[in-house]
Amino acid sequence: MSRNILSPLVRMEGITKTFAGFVANSQIDFDVKNGEVHSLLGENGAGKTTLMNILSGLYIQDEGNIWIHDELREFRSPRDAILSGIGMVHQHFMLVPSMTVWENMVLGLKDLPSILPKKEIIGQMESLSSRYGLHVEPEARIWQLSIGEQQRVSILKVLFRKAELLILDEPTAVLTPQEADNLFKTVHQMKAEGHGIVFISHKLNEVTALSDRVTILRKGKRIGTVNTSDTTQENLAEMMVGKRVSFNITKRPQKPGKISMEIRDLSVNNDRGLPAVRDLCLQLREGEILGIAGIAGNGQQELCEAMVGLRKVEAGEMYINQIRIQKADPKSMISQGVRYIPADRKGTGLVPNMNVQENSILKNYWQKPVSRGITIDWNVVYKLASSIVRKFNVDTPSLSTPVRNLSGGNLQKLMLGRELSDEPPVIIAVHPTWGLDVAATGFVRDTILNERDKGASILLVSEDLDELVAMSDRLAVMHKGRFMGITDEPETLSREALGLMMAGIAHEDILQRDEGKGS
């Protein structure tokens, strides 16, 4: 890094980017110096990723300029940005799943011999790994790696290309607290070596702990840039959200009823045919929320899919009201009152090209009164859909608007309306507030809590630990298809203990260890 250290490594000025009329970035200024961690803070959809995609050459800005060490640059493709020393670790890693780690390491590098010198590459890679404490097996294929390992590969890949500026897009979203700590160590080391680092996050504590400066984005605009030492978390939160918000989730005392759904020794495979859920037992009681914490990809998704009949049960039994379910297909689970709020709203949840009315009857079109034999009674559908739209505040131009045109929050409200309008006994909700703005998040949480108070049994999977702890009556932590522990008092569980359980250490072992420390 022999360049002029005094000039900012990167300076972006007046960056504007629109997508089909939607302004994702508007007149944004941003700069990073060598040896600095500069955070981009903002809610989902604020435009953080868009801004950094422009810096890494993936998007081309409509307006604005980029300087690298005071030299005006025009990035027409990712290649231009890479050659300027910019490397981005994308939120959804840009790795080729079918290839090995070392192959991903050198993908796209021009200055290599035509026949790949595997040994040398692996050697270089391992020296980088040990220097930064980023260990991965070079010959493993990406799809075999955990998310944490994939992230290490992504960071190594950027370092392998000798990037001067490192952009980390929401790197901690998929990590255990301990893995996140390791990541922070790596970041500190790179900073000390003179790299510039952009850290994208919407988690205030991480941003304050890690960065020198913070730039806050809201709805595509830059709200301000502050030195971390001159500000507080409350201050940042206010700049990020715009109005003072309370993070409180109020929950009435629980009156748990009888067991409505039970699972015994359930085993389920993932899409690759490998075990995802292993001999799992759980009980859902009336009027309670069972939260499931865990890093994405530890079987939560497969468990939920099995419970709603979307995934084949390899072994084990499921009971609803003490009656064993013989045939767990989606239709019979629906008619038994099991409702599903899936994570991918536009995939499993709703049909993007169908309109609001059609989507609102996806789960009862075969039943009276919607169905009249072989035809559908559209008058009934109209009434049903308009009552959902009214009760759940779905903001849609009309009932015949295709749902692909609705925003994330409204999609979720429509789905909640469809799933919850007949007071179902069992609800399986996966990441129900993911990607929603503050108002919609509050609405979704209130709705779910309300169903609990009315006596529904709810299984809640979420990556937001605060949300899980606050909403759950009981909380289980899942790792590699098993529960590492299950507690009746989620509030009493320390962050550290949660992290250890997410990393695969059983609850009892943690308790024992703590006792050992105490005595």
Next chain:
Amino acid sequence: MDILIPILAAAVRSGTPILYATLGEILTEKSGVLNLGLEGIMLMGAFTGFAVSMYTGNPWIAIAASFLVGMIITSIHGFLCITMGANQVVSGLALTMAGTGASSLLGRNFIGETITGLGKMHLPFLSEIPFIGPILFDHDPLVYISYFLVLFMCFFLSFTKSGLSLRAVGDSPRSADSVGISVVRTRYFYTLIGGGIVAIGGAYMSVAYTKMWGDLMTAGRGWIAVALVIFAIWHPMRAAFGAYLFGGVEAFQLRLQAAGTTIPTPLLMMLPYILTITVLLVISIREGKGLIFEAPSSLGQPFYREERE
């Protein structure tokens, strides 16, 4: 043994056109582009090869011309699918229909003509190996080139920088793009080269195998190749196995016909198609997914950098 050798040698010969077509399509599909126009491209390749051979008397010029024509026709598909993002199935089917029609029309005046075509080339030493020699090394040069192509493609896909880029573009165009590989350029390149190789498969039919021109002479071999690519899970070696299996059954049923069996001829002619598909289907179901050579995940999907998935 003595009856087996000629049948197996014939298997190689009659499997070669399908092998070329399958290898070409593997290259194309590895980049993420599906080309269902093989039958049309093969027919145009066969026609071009025959016509140029007749006028120039030089089979090699004829083969080069077929390769070129294959690339030119395929470039239409490339433009529609890669640049315009058209539906690849529709475009491919259109290509088959257009190629079939055009070859019939252009070939009307060539029916009944003959050419010298491509002759045999004995390979010294290799052709003297007992059993293997007469089966594998007693053919025309295009057969040897196809052996080389199979080995080269295996090596290319597994061990070279460009092979890595090709696989990345087909498997995860977004990742490839993010490290500076041009998805569009890579797709065009391999789609066109693939189309050229497919056309050589057609040219083999007229220039080396039959040495004549017949209307619709590829008789569905392009479609067999499309299926072979899948059953061979995009692996050149397995493509060779499938192609020779087809060729073997074809050679066998021709001999049965010649020997005057009582089995109805149409039934015999169906045999290679049915058997090849069945055997490969069973194998591919049993073996499940390969690794390097599995289906390119982005097959059939256009790529635009600024569009979200």
